Amino acid sequence: MEKLLGEKRRHYILEQLKTANTPVSGSELAKAANVSRQVIVQDISLLKAKDEPITATPQGYVYVRPETDNRIRKIIAVNHTKAETEQELTLLVDCGITVVDVTVEHPIYGEITAALHVKNRFDVDKFIQKVRTTNASLLAELTGSVHLHTIEADTEEQISKGIAALDKAGFLI
DSSP, X not given: OOOOOHHHHHHXXXXXXXXXXXXXXXXXXXXXXXXXXXXXXXXXHHHHHTTOOEEEETTEEEEOOOOOSOOEEEEEEEEOOGGXXXXXXXXXXXXXXXXXXXXXXXXXXXXXXEEXXXXXXXXXXXXXXXXXXXXXXXXXXXXXXXXXXXXXXXXXXXXXHHHHHHHHHTOBO
């Protein structure tokens, strides 16, 4: 494939993200555009600077569409160890809940929020695998494991069921 240049490449990236049903990795975009992953990272930054609603998640880039559905959102406060992260996420996705993001309150920077968009066991497995292979710290480790999640689901019943499962596991604050 020929190398895509500048604006043409950024247009291509936008089209790929807008039409994707799942996150698209920087490596996938780089391969398709015949450029390095770093070039894609720079392109994403330029697109964000032009107010394109792109979010980086552990699974890849997502074009965030305006909320036009009737999904129910709630913020929950939780506390658990790094080793219990997989259990926490699995309890939620098994109830049909999407874990949209994680937020911590940092003493210097204030609120720090990171996109997750974990919605099923496959996403949980990918997230946990990335944690293990990168040996990166979770945001919650900055705050003694206390953190918030924005969660969303189709029904109040799913939200209630997920919260009850977290409470039973001792993760709710």
